Amino acid sequence: MQAPSAGPLTRLSFAAFLMLAPLSAALGQADAYRGLWVGQVTLNYVNEVSVPLDENNIPIAPDPKVPTPTADQAHLRLILHVNGAGQVSLLKDVAILNRKGGGTEAAINGRPVNLGTNPDALTPSDTHLEAESDVALVTDERLYGEFPPQPAVRIASAVFDFGDSRATDALNEVMAKAAEAAGSSIFGQPSSMFTTSAGRKAAEDAAKLVAKTAAAPIVPAADVATSFFEFLRDEFDASTVNAIAAAANPAAEAATVRGLAVTLQNSSFYGDSRAVQMIDAVVAAVVAAATPAAKTKDAHNTASSYADVTDNYQRFIAGKVLGDAIAGAAQAAAAAAVAPAATATTIRDAVTANGAVIEARSQALTYRVSMYTDTRAPDAxxxxxxxxxxxxxxxxxxxxxxxxxxxxxxxxAGRTALANGVRRYPIATQAPTLEYNSFVTSQSFKNSPDTAAAAAAAAAVSERVNNPLYTAQSLENAALVGAVTALRDVFGAAARTVRTELPLTGKLGPGVGDPRLSYDIKKQNLAPLGAAALEGTLFLPANHPTNPFRHRRHPDHTVGLDLQRKLRLDFNGSVGDPLGRAGFGVDRITGTYREEVFGLHKPLGPNKDIGLKVEGTFELNRLSLIDTLNAR
Structure with missing residues (x-):
């Protein structure tokens, strides 16, 4: 199913859907600022890259660290999502899909529909939205087919596109190790080795072997999903969690396994810190719990939240099944309450017998993490x-x-309990994406050490033979170029891996961060800029299809430039201030947006470490309180 960029969501229309937000807000929420935030950035400050002349024709270089006012403005659409634990992600697009489907019986029941013979499936439905559990926020287009055919609403920002930089990082690591080893090997060979073809071949073979030996360990180390699972299975199983929960000093009990987690983190370029974060979170949960039973339960549920790498729990509590169970339970409870001789027991029996409740309880059991005593979904x-x-x-x-x-x-009451009483857990933001996992387990990546080693060795030999002024660095550089050329197609595959959302560090809320403009700080000699509210780095590899500097017909651009964008958002107001209102039931928050871009032009500053800097203001409107993405 294709999701059109605009169109009616249901008979209620999207505007009416937004009316659900104040009801949910009144009922409370896990995080006060959870949900989907959409708005606009207005950029009107930029650092100067030219050197103007004063009235005496003397060049006066501007401070490249300080963006200055512009004569015009640029406008960007900004889309953020805050989950129930308060973690923020930048989105490039999001589809708002109705779980109840279109007007046909098949669509309503979620079955596939032939749009050629059933065009009515894409007509507005007579089914009214009753709760936010009837709607899903979907950022992964591969999930569209799991929803009934419908005319959907899709919100997108053309200026934010990002690949999964980790895949390119993995290949860069292979290439760098191979080039360094090959260059060093060729540099250490005596000159006599290069006077005959046999000698050159022997030198090349030796360099190829050491290059492959250096690069080969990168491949298994890049598969962090497998490494993390093996750590949980072998080092942090249920018995280890029980020992930490029962210990008088949980941190001391966890010290040994935490050391192993740090070793795991440092064993790969990826720097996967999930195991360390998991152990620290379990220790904190044990310390916070009041009774031995609570310590054990909270320890296992916290461990399960990190082991739940597909985020099944959060998607379950935000999904259709639990939403339908609330509606079904309410209907059954009301019918039982008005029956003769009704009691709390007869009401509970009626709820227990309801089909939607039976389905929810059954599915909750399937979402448990098997290696721990995971009670999160059944408890919810x-x-x-x-x-x-x-x-x-x-x-x-x-x-x-x-x-x-x-x-x-x-x-x-059920939906209030879902918002207030059901616990949300932070998700591990460093979890590898599905496309990253697919890439690092692909045959092309597994073969990359062989390919890079052979190309690097041949290029280093050529550099030594043909350049009488060769150096160790020139040999390594030549080997690097050779490896890049040989791995061009693999780099293309790595560049095409994508993220559907980009995790940001920090917190969204009024008064968080420092919204003062750099220009005002410089001009008024104010205190330096404080800590950021939200930060993140967006990476677009050189070979990514949407990289704007990958021009096939330009002779200088046969190899593109990686683009890196460092984002920072700070919010106006004071901590604890109420949110503003953009209209009935629609919250608004404002602040300052900053971005530093590398790859658009030569770096600035005496150390060549300053990119293109822009600043401006933003305003975001909360369109929904749904706190989980891609829930079915």
């Missing part, structure tokens, strides 16, 4: 069901004709 189901039952039981004895009133209150 029971929290919302208990709230529904308690709400209906509070209406006893029920007045005749009050079933709908009881149902509405019970449904709201």
């Amino acid at each position: 189901v029971e929290v919302v069901l208990d709230a529904v039952i308690a709400s209906a039981a509070a209406a006893l004895p029920a007045a005749p004709g009050s079933e709908e009133t009881i149902r509405t209150a019970a449904d709201q």
Whole structure:
């Protein structure tokens, strides 16, 4: 199914969908600023790259670190998402999909539809949206087919595109190790080796062997998904978690396994810190828990949240199955409440027998992490069901004709419990993407040490033979160029790996960060800029299809330039201030946007370490309180 860039979401329209936001806000949320934020950046400051003349024709170089006012403005669309734990991601696009589907029976039931013979599937549905669990925020277009055919809303920003830099980093590491080893090997050979073809061949073979030996370990080390799983299986299993939970000093008990986690982190260019973060989080959970039983339970659930690499738990609690269970439980509870001789027990029995509740409880069991005692999903189901039952039981004895009133209150109680009572867990932002995992386990990447070693060795021999003024560095440079050329197609595959969202470090909220403009700080001699609210680095590899400096017809651009964009956002106001309002039920937040771009021109400054800097303001409107992406 294709997701059009614009169109009606349902009969209610997208504007009406936004009306759901104030209801959810009133009920509370896991993080106060969770949800989808969309808005605009207005850039009107940039650092100067030219050197102007003063009235005496004397060059006066501007400070490249300080963006200055511009005569015109540039506008960017900005899309952020905040999950239930308060973690923020930059999005390049998001589709807003209706889980209830279009107007045909097949579409409503989520079955495939032939649009050629059933064009009505793409007409607005008569099915009204009743809750945010009827809607999904989808950033991965591969998931579109899991939703019923429908005219969807898609929000995108053309100025933010990013690849998965880790795949390119892996290949760069292979290439660098091979080139360094090959260059060093050729440099250390006596001159007599290069006077005959046999000698040159022997030198090349020797260099190829050492280059392959140096580069080969990068391949298994790049498969951090497998390494992380093996660490959990072999070093941080349930018995280790139990020992930490039972220890008088949890940090001391965890010290040995934490040391192994640090070793794992340092064993690869990837620097995967998930194991270290996981152990620290488990220790913190144990320290915070009050009773031995709570310590064990919280330790296992915290460990499970890091082992849940596909984020199944968060997607379950934000998904259709649990949303339908709340609605079904409320309906069953209301019907039981108005029945003769109703009690809290009969209400609970009716809820337990409801088909949607049975399905939710069943699916919750399938989302548990098997290596730990993971109760997160089953606990979430029971929290919302208990709230529904308690709400209906509070209406006893029920007045005749009050079933709908009881149902509405019970449904709201369940959704309040889902927002307030169901625990959200931070997700590991360093988890490798599916496309990265696919690349590092591909045959082309596995063969890259052989390819790079052979090309680097041949290029280094050629440099030594043909350049009488060769140096160790020139040999390594030649080997590097040879490896790059040989791996061109593999680099292309690495560049095409993508991320659907870019994690940002920090927190979103009024008063977080330092929104002062660099120009004002410089002009008024104010205190230096403080810590950022949100930061992130966007990377677009040279061979990525959308890299703007990859020009096939330009002789100087047969190899493109990597683009790196360092983003920073800071928010206006003071910590604890209420959010502004853009309209009824739509929250707004404003602040200062900064970006430093490398790859657009030569670096500035005496140390050539300053990129193109821009600054401006932004405003973001909260369009939804949905706190999980790609939930089904």
